[in-house]
Amino acid sequence: xxxxxxxxxxxxxxxxxxxxxxxxxxxxxxxxxxxxxxxxxxxxxxxxxxxxxxxxxxxxxxxxxxxxxxxxxxxxxxxxxxxxxxxxxxxxxxxxxxxxxxxxxxxxxxxxxxxxxxxxxxxxxxxxxxxxxxxxxxxxxxx
Amino acid sequence: xxxxxxxxxxxxxxxxxxxxxxxxxxxxxxxxxxxxxxxxxxxxxxxxxxxxxxxxxxxxxxxxxxxxxxxxxxxxxxxxxxxxxxxxxxxxxxxxxxxxx
Numbered sequence: 001x002x003x004x005x006x007x008x009x010x011x012x013x014x015x016x017x018x019x020x021x022x023x024x025x026x027x028x029x030x031x032x033x034x035x036x037x038x039x040x041x042x043x044x045x046x047x048x049x050x051x052x053x054x055x056x057x058x059x060x061x062x063x064x065x066x067x068x069x070x071x072x073x074x075x076x077x078x079x080x081x082x083x084x085x086x087x088x089x090x091x092x093x094x095x096x097x098x099x100x101x102x103x104x105x106x107x108x109x110x111x112x113x114x115x116x117x118x119x120x121x122x123x124x125x126x127x128x129x130x131x132x133x134x135x136x137x138x139x140x141x142x143x
Numbered sequence: 144x145x146x147x148x149x150x151x152x153x154x155x156x157x158x159x160x161x162x163x164x165x166x167x168x169x170x171x172x173x174x175x176x177x178x179x180x181x182x183x184x185x186x187x188x189x190x191x192x193x194x195x196x197x198x199x200x201x202x203x204x205x206x207x208x209x210x211x212x213x214x215x216x217x218x219x220x221x222x223x224x225x226x227x228x229x230x231x232x233x234x235x236x237x238x239x240x241x242x243x244x
Binding site: 019020022023025026041044045047048051052055100102103104105106107109111112114115117118121122 | 162164165166167169194195197198199201202205206208209212225226229230233234235238239
């Protein structure tokens with residue numbers, strides 16, 4: 001897919017608009033997996049974490065009527081990936097979001113709130129900073 | 144993503160095929176919502192060919208499960224892959240559904 005000059009350059013993708021571009025993440029993560037040596041099973045988990053973080057940006061970061069843009073840059077090395085997601089939407093720190101109570105029963109269990117929870121469950125570290133008018137989320141997975 | 148619904152008497156067999164990502168979840172929401180009419184019986188979600196699920200897909204499952212709880216029916220999740228089982232484990236969904244091979 002992306003014609004990077006070599007494997008040490010970051011792998012980039014930009015998703016614009018709404019969630020219709022979400023399926024593009026599948027090929028993107030496959031490329032990341034081949035560069036880093038992630039097995040297919042772990043690649044599915046990383047795909048999931050990334051999709052949840054990006055969906056959050058595309059659906060909620062921008063005021064209605066404004067075009068949503070999610071920039072993704074990933075660095076792969078053997079046994080590790082670092083993914084940096086940035087957007088120019090309203091400041092929001094997902095690392096401070098409420099965590100899901102997974103012990104609740106069917107009736108009490110809220111319908112939503114699992115997206116960010118999954119990001120934090122899957123990735124080894126999730127760091128947020130707001131800089132130059134951008135939300136910057138750095139997610140790392142070692143394997 | 145494909146959803147195939149077969150009515151078999153009091154049982155409803157729902158075959159989910161492909162990747163249930165955020166976009167696919169939105170696309171099959173009408174069918175999943177329609178299934179709530181059958182939530183007084185047994186609904187089997189056959190996940191043998193389901194490759195991937197995101198939180199939006201989990202939301203569809205849970206909404207149906209809640210409808211079944213209200214109507215006295217049952218939702219069975221069948222043949223999930225090890226990866227999807229892992230997602231069910233992380234989110235506590237293994238405790239919310241009857242999961243069978």
